[in-house]
Structures are given as C-alpha cells and as structure tokens.
Amino acid sequence: MARTITDPAEAAAELRERFERARSAVFFGGAGVSTASGIPDFRSADGLYHQRFKYPPEEMLGHDFFAGHTAEFYDFYRERMICLTARPNQAHLKLAELEREGHLAAVVTQNIDGLHQMAGSRTVHELHGSVHRNVCLRCGEVYPAEWVMATTGIPKCEKCGSLVKPDVVLYGEQLSERVLLASVEAISNADLLVIGGTSLVVYPAAGLVNYFGGDELVVVNRDPTPADARAGLVCACDIAAAFDW
Numbered sequence: 001m002a003r004t005i006t007d008p009a010e011a012a013a014e015l016r017e018r019f020e021r022a023r024s025a026v027f028f029g030g031a032g033v034s035t036a037s038g039i040p041d042f043r044s045a046d047g048l049y050h051q052r053f054k055y056p057p058e059e060m061l062g063h064d065f066f067a068g069h070t071a072e073f074y075d076f077y078r079e080r081m082i083c084l085t086a087r088p089n090q091a092h093l094k095l096a097e098l099e100r101e102g103h104l105a106a107v108v109t110q111n112i113d114g115l116h117q118m119a120g121s122r123t124v125h126e127l128h129g130s131v132h133r134n135v136c137l138r139c140g141e142v143y144p145a146e147w148v149m150a151t152t153g154i155p156k157c158e159k160c161g162s163l164v165k166p167d168v169v170l171y172g173e174q175l176s177e178r179v180l181l182a183s184v185e186a187i188s189n190a191d192l193l194v195i196g197g198t199s200l201v202v203y204p205a206a207g208l209v210n211y212f213g214g215d216e217l218v219v220v221n222r223d224p225t226p227a228d229a230r231a232g233l234v235c236a237c238d239i240a241a242a243f244d245w
Contacts (some may be wrong), residue, residue: 002219004234008241013196013221014233016245017102018216023194027095028209030110030198032221036089036240039113041197063172066165070154071114079167082131082145088119091196094243096120098162106186110205112168112199125183127175128203129168138162175204187211196220197239 005011012115019025031041052074059065061081066073088096096102106123107116114132116124134143136157140209143164148155156163169175187193191214198221200206209227218226220235228234235242 002228002229002231002234006236008235008237008244011237011242012245013236014235015218015220015242018192018194018218018233019098021163021215022190023104024190024214025098025130025192026106026108026190026192026212027104027109027191028187028198028202029091029196030202032197032199032239033091033109034086034089034111034113034115034151034196035197036091036238037113037115039083039086039115043238058171058239061170065172066170072162074148074154077131081166081168082149083113083151084145084194086113086115088115089242091118091243094118094245099123104182105190108183108186110202121244123186125179125186126184127169127179127208129166131177132164133166133167135167136160136164142167164207167227167230180204180208183208184211188212188213192216192218194218194220194226195231196242198225199223200225201242 006103012099026081034060035041062077092115095104095107095116099121106125108125109116109123110127112128114130126244131145135149139157139160141157141159157164169219185210188211190212193209193212193214217231218230218233219225222236222238
C-alpha cells in the first residue's frame, strides 16, 4: 500500500532522496504541471472542460472540428491554447536542473506549452505535440506560435498559401509513432518513474505508464489517480511546491 503524504516540504525531501539514488529516472507529466504557470488544466473544477463555450472544448479540439470549422477552431486555439506570457514554474525548473545534474533521463509530457524546454530540459518527449510548431499542410513550412497569434482568421502559409495546422494531436488523430516509441523506451528503462500533474485518464498517453517495471513509482498529484494503488509513494500536494528544494 502506498505511503501518502500531503505536506509539500516532506514531499520535496522524499523526491530529492529518490532522484539522487536513481540511476535512470523519468518524469511523466500532465496539465497540472503548468497550472502554477497560469495555464489552466482541463478536468479540475476550474478547468477548461468546466467552462462554457459555443461548442464543448472536447469538440473544438477535435480533428473533425478543425477540418469543418477551421476559423472557429483558430479563434479558440489563439484564445485558450496559446499562452505566450507563461513562464516555467518551480517544477519545470527543478526537472531541468535534475537533468543537468544527471538525475533525470527524460521528461514525457502530455502538455503542448513548451515550458519544459523553456526551463532548460533537453530530452522532452511531447506526446501531444506543441503550440510552438505550426506546419503548412502542403509544403511543410513551420511557423512559431508568435506568428499564429499575429495572424487573423485562418492562417495561410506565406510560401505556398496553404492551410497551416498546429503540430498538436487533436482528438481523432494518432500520436506520433516516433514520440511514442521514444517514450516507451525511456519509461521501460527507468528505475524511478515520477508521475505528476495528471489524472491519467487520457489514452493512449496514460497507458504508457504500464511499461514501467522499475523499482520505484511515485505519484505527485493533488487528486487521486489510477496509478496510486501501484505507487510506493503518493504526494497529494501542489506539484510546484513538491519540487522546491
């Protein structure tokens, strides 16, 4: 049975000890990692899925909606999915520091905000893509999020005039096989897996944690997750505070 702690300072001490003795640690994170950076999550009481829009967010973030209501998709995407003012919080910064010190092998993230890279993390497997890459569907030209925000209506490629699509995995689309394989390899080779800021209900991403067969599984999440029963330690507290050491 997992040991559960709620005090962030105690959680930080426990996490530090586990990272320092791990040979190959991996962090698997979700939307809760970025809430302290001002980016709302999806499923909490104040999350995106509990807000009122013309269409349900799940529908607007789907491939069919992008194809059939492209202008409305981009209105939502610019307003709710891109946050250029967001900055890495303590969790992002500590994870980058742990990688530099040789205590963390990789970050596997469901987030699309690029904050791990902004904090300095180098080995980041982005399961759902990134708002910072927006790709022309014809010629493959790549545009940053700043370019999309500077456009109005449906963004068209400056080189060939074709539709530009976010390099983000929408509902109804397949995850990148390359990113999936790299994530599976990292998790399979880890002796410590820390799951943080995710409810583990979004598949196939959440299923990747089942590839972990290492010694220590830790969950850092304010709310219960399906992985709690398997974990040796559950830190039911704020994730940014838990990585503050």
